Amino acid sequence: MQVAADTKVWYPVNLDISGRLCLVVGGGAVATRKITSLLLSEAMVRVVSPEVCPKLRRLADEDRIEWVRRAFRDDDLDGAFLVFAATNAPHVQRRVAELARERKVLLNSAESPSLSTFLVPARIRRGDFLLAVSTGGASPALSALIKRRLALQFGPEYGxxxxxxxxxxHQVVGCAEQSADNRELFHEVLALPILERIRERDWEGVRQLLHQVLPGHVDGNLLIEALDTQETAGSGEER
Known part of the structure; x- marks a missing residue:
């Protein structure tokens, strides 16, 4: 199938941005949504905007983000790993995109996927379980619709x-078992009605199910403790 000349074929990828500088140009509602997600991924966030909304002002007051209170300048891209152009000024959006392209900095342009070099999909996160939906920027409304449906189908139990x-x-790989045997064990565990027990928070039921298939060297109690730890931390958040 031939792809139209103005159509991009996006490559899906998860990025580790913890501790990396992410620049957000703009201080409104769109910028706030981007920044909220960046902070959850432990990024270093710098916002460049003459004014910001109250939530971003609070984040700056708490030193959770850096707010550069002025208009965008070319050197603001220095050292940035990602840049988000989220202003309502078309000339600023174009300038940020031009500089990002020249300096090979990954860019997300909120209002123009054609200028972007990466997109942020609609996401459902349950702990380390992540579902992402993208229409390549063609229909954010459809992405949001599918996200809402997935949120109902995949609850905190998946995390x-x-x-x-x-x-x-972690327990099995450290032992001297063959990898084929490991894969078989993993599939045996997933074939159990264990998801239902987790959904009901029936930890004793989970323990009994695991006892049916776990080899003697695997400590099922440690596995249950891992669930308790995650449950306490919270695993049902959406981003």
Missing amino acids: LLVRLMAALR
């Missing part, structure tokens, strides 16, 4: 299941 499987993998 807890991921935590359980991660704890199981």
Whole structure:
């Protein structure tokens, strides 16, 4: 199938932006949504805007973001890993995009996917379980609709299941079992009605199910503790 000349084929990827400088040009509602997500991913956030909304002002007062209180300048891109152009000024949007392209900085332009080099999909996050939906910028409304439907289908129990499987993998991989045997064990665990037990917070039921398939060297109690820890931290948030 031939792709139209003005159509981009986006490559899906998850980025580790913890501790990296992310620049946001603009201080309104769109910028606020971007910044909220960036902070959840532990990014260093710098906002350049003459004015910002009350929420961003509070974040700046709390030293959770850096607010540069002026209009955008070319050197604001220095050292940035990602840049978000989120202003209502078309000439600023174009200038930020031009500089990002010249300096090979990844850019998200809020109002113009054609200027962007990355898009931020609609997301459902349950702990380490992440679902992302994108229409390539063609229909944010459709992405939001699908996100709402997925949020109903995939609840906090999926985040807890991921935590359980991660704890199981940590125990098993450190042992002298063959990788084929490991894969078989993982599939056996997932074939159990364990998701239903987790949804009901029936930890004793989870323990009994695991006892059916776990080899003797795997401590099921440690796996249950991993669930309790994640449950306390919270696993049902959406971003």
